Amino acid sequence: xxxxxxxxxxxxxxxxxxxxxxxxxxxxxxxxxxxxxxxxxxxxxxxxxxxxxxxxxxxxxxxxxxxxxxxxxxxxxxxxxxxxxxxxxxxxxxxxxxxxxxxxxxxxxxxxxxxxxxxxxxxxxxxxxxxxxxxxxxxxxxxxxxxxxxxxxxxxxxxxxxxxxxxxxxxxxxxxxxxxxxxxxxxxxxxxxxxxxxxxxxxxxxxxxxxxxxxxxxxxxxxxxxxxxxxxxxxxxxxxxxxxxxxxxxxxxxxxxxxxxxxxxxxxxxxxxxxxxxxxxxxxxxxxxxxxxxxxxxxxxxxxxxxxxxxxxxxxxxxxxxxxxxxxxxxxxxxxxxxxxxxxxxxxxxxxxxxxxxxxxxxxxxxxxxxxxxxxxxxxxxxxxxxxxxxxxxxxxxxxxxxxxxxxxxxxxxxxxxxxxxxxxxxxxxxxxxxxxxxxxxxxxxxxxxxxxxxxxxxxxxxxxxxxxxxxxxxxxxxxxxxxxxxxxxxxxxxxxxxxxxxxxxxxxxxxxxxxxxxxxxxxxxxxxxxxxxxxxxxxxxxxxxxxxxxxxxxxxxxxxxxxxxxxxxxxxxxxxxxxxxxxxxx
Amino acid sequence: xxxxxxxxxxxxxxxxxxxxxxxxxxxxxxxxxxxxxxxxxxxxxxxxxxxxxxxxxxxxxxxxxxxxxxxxxxxxxxxxxxxxxxxxxxxxxxxxxxxxxxxxxxxxxxxxxxxxxxxxxxxxxxxxxxxxxxxxxxxxxxxxxxxxxxxxxxxxxxxxxxxxxxxxxxxxxxxxxxxxxxxxxxxxxxxxxxxxxxxxxxxxxxxxxxxxxxxxxxxxxxxxxxxxxxxx
Amino acid sequence: xxxxxxxxxxxxxxxxxxxxxxxxxxxxxxxxxxxxxxxxxxxxxxxxxxxxxxxxxxxxxxxxxxxxxxxxxxxxxxxxxxxxxxxxxxxxxxxxxxxxxxxxxxxx
Numbered sequence: 001x002x003x004x005x006x007x008x009x010x011x012x013x014x015x016x017x018x019x020x021x022x023x024x025x026x027x028x029x030x031x032x033x034x035x036x037x038x039x040x041x042x043x044x045x046x047x048x049x050x051x052x053x054x055x056x057x058x059x060x061x062x063x064x065x066x067x068x069x070x071x072x073x074x075x076x077x078x079x080x081x082x083x084x085x086x087x088x089x090x091x092x093x094x095x096x097x098x099x100x101x102x103x104x105x106x107x108x109x110x111x112x113x114x115x116x117x118x119x120x121x122x123x124x125x126x127x128x129x130x131x132x133x134x135x136x137x138x139x140x141x142x143x144x145x146x147x148x149x150x151x152x153x154x155x156x157x158x159x160x161x162x163x164x165x166x167x168x169x170x171x172x173x174x175x176x177x178x179x180x181x182x183x184x185x186x187x188x189x190x191x192x193x194x195x196x197x198x199x200x201x202x203x204x205x206x207x208x209x210x211x212x213x214x215x216x217x218x219x220x221x222x223x224x225x226x227x228x229x230x231x232x233x234x235x236x237x238x239x240x241x242x243x244x245x246x247x248x249x250x251x252x253x254x255x256x257x258x259x260x261x262x263x264x265x266x267x268x269x270x271x272x273x274x275x276x277x278x279x280x281x282x283x284x285x286x287x288x289x290x291x292x293x294x295x296x297x298x299x300x301x302x303x304x305x306x307x308x309x310x311x312x313x314x315x316x317x318x319x320x321x322x323x324x325x326x327x328x329x330x331x332x333x334x335x336x337x338x339x340x341x342x343x344x345x346x347x348x349x350x351x352x353x354x355x356x357x358x359x360x361x362x363x364x365x366x367x368x369x370x371x372x373x374x375x376x377x378x379x380x381x382x383x384x385x386x387x388x389x390x391x392x393x394x395x396x397x398x399x400x401x402x403x404x405x406x407x408x409x410x411x412x413x414x415x416x417x418x419x420x421x422x423x424x425x426x427x428x429x430x431x432x433x434x435x436x437x438x439x440x441x442x443x444x445x446x447x448x449x450x451x452x453x454x455x456x457x458x459x460x461x462x463x464x465x466x467x468x469x470x471x472x473x474x475x476x477x478x479x480x481x482x483x484x485x486x487x488x489x490x491x492x493x494x495x496x497x498x499x500x501x502x503x504x505x506x507x508x509x510x511x512x513x514x515x516x517x518x519x520x521x522x523x524x525x526x527x528x529x530x531x532x533x534x535x536x537x538x539x540x541x542x543x544x545x546x547x548x549x550x551x552x553x554x555x556x557x558x559x560x561x562x563x564x565x566x567x568x569x570x571x572x573x574x575x576x577x578x579x580x581x582x583x584x585x586x587x
Numbered sequence: 588x589x590x591x592x593x594x595x596x597x598x599x600x601x602x603x604x605x606x607x608x609x610x611x612x613x614x615x616x617x618x619x620x621x622x623x624x625x626x627x628x629x630x631x632x633x634x635x636x637x638x639x640x641x642x643x644x645x646x647x648x649x650x651x652x653x654x655x656x657x658x659x660x661x662x663x664x665x666x667x668x669x670x671x672x673x674x675x676x677x678x679x680x681x682x683x684x685x686x687x688x689x690x691x692x693x694x695x696x697x698x699x700x701x702x703x704x705x706x707x708x709x710x711x712x713x714x715x716x717x718x719x720x721x722x723x724x725x726x727x728x729x730x731x732x733x734x735x736x737x738x739x740x741x742x743x744x745x746x747x748x749x750x751x752x753x754x755x756x757x758x759x760x761x762x763x764x765x766x767x768x769x770x771x772x773x774x775x776x777x778x779x780x781x782x783x784x785x786x787x788x789x790x791x792x793x794x795x796x797x798x799x800x801x802x803x804x805x806x807x808x809x810x811x812x813x814x815x816x817x818x819x
Numbered sequence: 820x821x822x823x824x825x826x827x828x829x830x831x832x833x834x835x836x837x838x839x840x841x842x843x844x845x846x847x848x849x850x851x852x853x854x855x856x857x858x859x860x861x862x863x864x865x866x867x868x869x870x871x872x873x874x875x876x877x878x879x880x881x882x883x884x885x886x887x888x889x890x891x892x893x894x895x896x897x898x899x900x901x902x903x904x905x906x907x908x909x910x911x912x913x914x915x916x917x918x919x920x921x922x923x924x925x926x927x
Contacts, residue, residue, distance in 0.1 A: 039637070040689070042732055043645040100713040103703030103765065105721065105728045112715030137728075143644055144728060151702040186682055215640040248616065251642045332642060335661055338616075456628035500633035502598045505683040508632040745893045781823040781892065788889065814824050 003181070003190035003436060008034040008159065010418055011179055011195035013166045013222060015041030017049075017142070017407035018386025019201030020149035022365075025415025027156035031422065034159045034193055036166050036182055038217065038510070041150050045203050045215040046407065049142025050328060051119060051256030052134035053099075053408070054401030055092035059113045060132040065089040067124055068133060070580055072402060075121045075285050076395025077537035078553065078582035079235070081571035084363045084391040088402075088409045090575075095408045096135050104148040106137050107325070117259040117325075121285040121399040121587070130283060134401040139254050139328040145404060164191065165510055166221060168439030169198065169229045169382070170431060177229075177381035178431050181439035185510060188503025190443060192436045196428050197381055197418040200226065200359060200367075201411070204387040207514075208522040209352035210460075210467035213245050213252040222388040224517030226359045227524070228438070231369055231379065232557040232566065234390040235357035236521070237529035237539045240398055241472050243289040245351025247309050249336045253329055253348055255400040257341075258282040260325055262314035264293065265345065266301040277587035284587035287397040287538045290350040294472045297349070304347055311345035318342075350472055356398055356538065357528070358390035360557065365389065365414025370557065375568040383418065385410045392555065395570075396537020446512050452497035455512045461489055462515075466522050470529055475542045479530040486523055493519065524558040531556055531565040549582050588612055588622065589670035592634065596683055603681070607670065614664035619671070620648055623659055635684035643798060646733030649676050650685050656735040656796040676734055678744035691747040692734045692754060699751060699759035699777065704770035720766040727761035727806060729799050730754065736793035736803055742786040749782035753793035753803030756784065760806035763813065775814055784810060830885040836878035840871065869923045876919040880912040 010026050012019045015037030026033040037044065056063040069089040073080055100106055100114060107115035114135045122131040137144035153160075163185040170179040170192070179194040205220025206212035223233060243264070244253040258264075263282045266272050276292040277284035284292075293310045296302065303311045314322065319342045322330055326341075333339050333346045362368050362376060365385045371377035386407050393406055469482030493515065500508035534548035535541050557566040572579045588610055595603035608626050620641055627634045636659070637647040643661035651674040652662055659673075679687040705714070737743045737752035751759065759778060762768045778784040784807065793803040847868070853859040863869055887908045895901040 039639055039645075039647065040693075040732075043637075043639040043647045045640065045645075047645050047731075048640050048642065097711075097713055101703075101705075101709045103762075103767065105724050105765075106713070108716050108718045108721045110718060112717050114713050140644070140729065143731070147728075147732075154697055155700070155702045215645065217639045249642070328644070335663075336642070454628070454632060456632070460628075498632070502596050502633065502683070504597055505635050505686050507627075507635050511632075742893065779823060781826070785823045785827055786889075786893070811824075811827065815828065818824060 003192045003440065005192045005194065006034070007194045008032045009195065009422055010034070010197040010199065011036060011193045012199045012201055013180055014044070014201035014203060014386070014388070015039070015160070015162075016044035016201060016203050016386060017046035017146055017149060017404060018411045019199070020146070020153055021408045021411025022199055022201065022385060022415040022418075023158045024149060024152050024156055025412050026418060027153065027158045029419045031419065032159070034161055034195070035153070036161045036164045036180065036193065038163065038165045038185065038221070040162050041160065042146055043217070044146060045218055046142045046146040046404070048213075048215060048252065049145070049404055050139045050252060050254035051259065052117060052136035052141045052401050053096055053145065053404035054119065054122070054134045054399070055096040055405065056089070056133055057093055057096065057114060057116060057135065059109055060116045061124060063124065063131055063133055065092060066577065067126060067131065068092065069574075069577070070126045071121050071123055071131070072393065072399055073580045074127070074585055075397055075399040076393070077397055077547065077585055078395065078549070078580075079392070079536060079555070079570055080395030081392050082574040082579055083571050084393045086574040086577060087363045087413070088393050088405060091409050092405050095405065095412065099145060099148065099408065102148050102152050104137065104144050106135060106144075117256055118283060119259050119400045120255050120280070120283045120289065122283070130280070134256070134259065136256065138324075139256055139326050142404060161191075161193075165513060166202070166225065167442060167513070168436075169225050170194070170435040171229060172429060172432050172435065175379065176429055177379060178429060178435065181436040183443060183513075186505050188506060190436070190440055194431050196422055196425070197383060199365070199383040199385065199414055199418070200388055201384070201386045202388045204355045205518065205521040206352050206355070208463065208466045208518050208525065210463040211245070211250045211349075212352040213242055213250050214352070219514035219517050220388070220521035221514065221517045222384065223359065223521050223524070226367070226384075227520045227560045230559075230561070231359065231367065232559045233357060233524045234360040234555050234557055235392060235396070235528070236355075236524040236558050237532050237556065238356035238396050238537055239352055239470075239525065240286055240354040240356060240538050241290040241350040242353035243286060243293050243350055244312055244348040245353070246332065246336050247347055247349045250351050251332050251336050252351070252353065253312060253332065253346055254326075255286070257312060257314055257326060257329055260314070260321065261317050262312055264289070264348075265303075265311045265313050266296045267303045267307065268301060272296055272301070280587035285397055286400065287540075288587055290472055291540060293348070293350050309347035309349050312348045313345040314341050315343055315345070354398055354403060355387055356390070356392070356394040356396065358388050359384040360555075361385070361389045361391050363391060363410070363413060364417035365410050366417065370566060370568065383414045385414045396539060442513070442516070446498055446509050447501075448497060449499065449501055450497045452495045453492055455496055455498070455508065455515050458489060458493055458496055459511070459515050459518065462486075462518060462522055465489065466525070470526055473540050473542050474529055476530065479526055482526050483530070486526065490519060520560055523563070527563045527565060528556045528558050553582060588614060588664065590622065590626065591670040591672045592684070593674040594634075594684055595681055596633070605672070612664065617664050618660050619652060619662040619664060619667070619673070620659040622664060623673070635686055637686055644731060646731035649733035649735045649738070651675065651677055656739045658733060658735070658798045661798060676738035678738045678747070679734070687738075689734055692732070692737055692752065695737075695747070695751045695755040696732065696758055699755050699774070701758040701762060703762060703765065703768050705767055706769055714767045716766050723764045723766070724761060726801055727757060727764060729801060730757055730761075731799060733798060735796045735798055739792040739796045741790070741792070742788060746782055746786055750786035751778065751783045753787070753807070756787070756810065757801065757803040757806045760810055763810065771813070772817075775810070775817060778810060779814060826885050826888070829881050833878035833882040836874060837882060840875040840878075843871070863923060873920060873923055876916055880916050884908065884912055
């Protein structure tokens with residue numbers, strides 16, 4: 001049966017913060033935009049972001065975007081591209097103000113301005129005293145942001161394809177991206193969406209790990225699509241482990257808790273971050289704090305009956321502040337850890353949280369690949385923003401509060417670039433008849449029934465493998481062993497069969513398609529981690545404990561074809577200001 | 588633990604049925620969603636439900652649990668009477684198993700125009716709002732659109748096409764209560780007919796099931812008060 | 820003021836009247852405990868008492884009207900049937916009010 005065909009000016013895959021911000025820009029300019037999302041947009045993972053969105057508004061302490069830029073470059077362990085970082089920090093304030101004008105219910109200061117709280121890695125005067133830079137709506141900033149953007153898109157009459165699972169990019173022989181094939185989850189029927197611009201905003205892939213703060217839906221679907229289209233992924237070895245996830249469930253306990261004055265203690269009752277980061281203490285960068293927590297637990301100074309957690313103490317903040325500024329955290333702690341943070345510390349462990357790497361783009365959100373004329377040639381018709389993309393503003397380690405900012409700044413930038421491009425190129429290219437074939441074939445593969453292993457078994461095996469072989473600390477032996485095991489797992493994946501044959505809302509089939517995306521992302525992570533023989537930001541190699549700027553001040557590019565690793569230089573030159581040259585990173 | 592779960596696949600079943608599952612799971616520290624996903628992973632991959640954040644903020648897994656609506660991901664197994672009866676949210680068309688068609692809810696949500704309207708030129712900085720004005724939005728902006736409230740409301744069951752329902756009315760009041768919004772009059776006009784607002788008879792089912800502890804009935808009462816004030 | 824809002828207001832205000840009378844009447848009864856039919860009639864002899872009671876009956880009828888209209892709007896979809904039920908309810912409630920007036924003033 002031939003799939004139904006729809007035509008739009010632009011198609012956006014993913015209904016989280018990045019996708020919705022870009023969609024709003026496009027709908028607002030009068031273009032016909034479709035947002036394809038495998039969940040109803042407000043179920044996207046942006047909704048779980050807690051602490052806030054960083055912008056140098058200076059509402060609480062003196063501030064300017066230069067300091068924000070310095071902190072972000074330093075936080076990235078000098079791997080971030082400084083042109084993109086300048087672009088993001090320069091536009092941060094206006095992006096946040098714009099959200100406020102849309103109605104985002106920010107918490108407020110007494111003078112009526114947006115409430116800001118201190119976050120990790122923030123400083124005044126290029127490394128001076130702690131800055132207060134993260135704009136917050138209590139501890140539900142992501143929820144407030146996502147709902148506001150969704151509402152604005154309703155107003156702008158964006159077309160939503162809710163509960164449609166994107167399968168593969170459509171390309172012509174010249175490599176132009178011309179849309180996407182998708183599966184209607186409710187109907188079970190395939191759909192071909194033709195568009196003059198295609199934007200990937202599919203979010204992260206934290207579900208490659210067994211313990212992750214990420215939602216079940218974070219399966220790297222856009223990354224799988226990019227790899228299958230022959231594109232490379234950048235810096236995939238850099239995964240942020242958040243220092244404070246709840247053991248077991250993995251739910252995130254916001255950095256905002258430490259921003260409001262909470263701190264970590266070991267089983268001696270010692271505030272151990274004073275040893276690891278004498279100046280910034282608990283508000284050092286996340287990679288630094290996560291490693292410290294892991295080391296404390298490893299050294300036998302963990303808390304709890306098994307000594308496998310660290311305590312996050314905030315009872316000294318008082319009930320009033322906790323209820324006013326951290327109500328969501330209290331709810332999570334009560335529900336998932338059985339403790340009321342007003343009375344007792346919250347048990348936490350480092351938990352996989354954020355993918356700094358992703359689909360390489362320039363600061364207009366255009367996907368870029370090495371080609372004839374240089375390492376960063378735009379792939380015509382294809383854009384990527386948000387966690388699935390790598391512009392790269394986060395480099396080797398993202399600062400808290402910069403991810404929501406990334407979504408809105410680059411979501412808008414990509415939208416603007418698409419508007420211009422479509423205006424200058426009004427004539428669509430012809431979509432080849434067979435453009436959707438690969439995606440539909442993948443779908444048909446899961447129609448084979450019979451006996452075999454289950455999707456769940458393989459998925460859990462993959463997640464366990466990544467957890468044990470590619471965690472906070474890595475070694476060559478561990479990574480190599482992981483790759484060998486992954487080869488075996490991938491063979492087993494070929495023999496997996498579905499028992500659910502219904503077409504209607506077949507979530508078993510969706511989970512199978514998601515697993516097909518998790519695998520290449522996990523493999524990209526292992527191969528890239530093995531290649532980078534240094535420790536930088538979130539990538540900590542026990543066998544190469546030092547940062548090696550001579551050899552590794554560059555981005556990795558992973559291609560699926562032969563597990564190949566290429567590199568490209570870091571863009572050390574900002575747009576207008578002087579570069580921040582790499583130096584030793586201490587907090 | 589024993590579970591009795593509503594099953595219906597329109598392709599294979601003429602009638603819905605309740606299916607029993609046994610699962611070896613420690614109730615302490617586990618939520619209903621953990622159990623459902625383990626049943627799906629280990630026993631029956633065809634069991635169909637929505638889930639995303641698994642921590643009570645995305646609103647995907649609203650369902651009827653032992654007769655009361657709630658989110659599976661934040662309903663502890665401890666304290667649930669066995670066999671735990673799990674059904675789809677009532678009053679909405681069932682697509683498959685625990686998955687319902689949320690279209691009526693979404694339509695009503697859209698109908699209240701849940702976005703900020705302010706015709707003044709935007710200032711270069713944020714529109715100022717005092718902490719007290721912002722506090723008016725507490726208990727309104729936390730809604731996650733899970734649908735537990737509206738699908739627990741008999742008035743919404745009978746008139747899902749005409750009655751906005753508690754979720755939509757909460758969203759309507761969220762913008763009425765916002766000091767930055769200038770559209771209160773039009774928002775009140777939009778609700779002033781025999782059905783859209785006034786089908787609420789204040790039975791407060793919405794309040795007792797809301798997984799976020801919100802109070803749509805209070806918000807509805809405030810809208811009615813504003814209508815009275817406006818007409819006198 | 821729109822029909823919907825006034826209906827709702829009528830329901831609320833009539834509820835207040837009903838509540839007041841329900842508090843007042845048992846007290847009245849307690850102080851003037853009737854020992855026979857004549858006493859019982861005497862209870863309603865003072866004009867203020869008759870007005871209060873008539874108000875109560877009026878409020879009851881209005882309250883019932885809004886309630887019944889709500890029920891018909893919720894459950895009865897065919898417009899013809901609903902209209903017939905509305906008319907029947909109105910006629911019945913109006914006759915109750917007329918009858919109550921007749922009782923209160925007829926014997927005086």
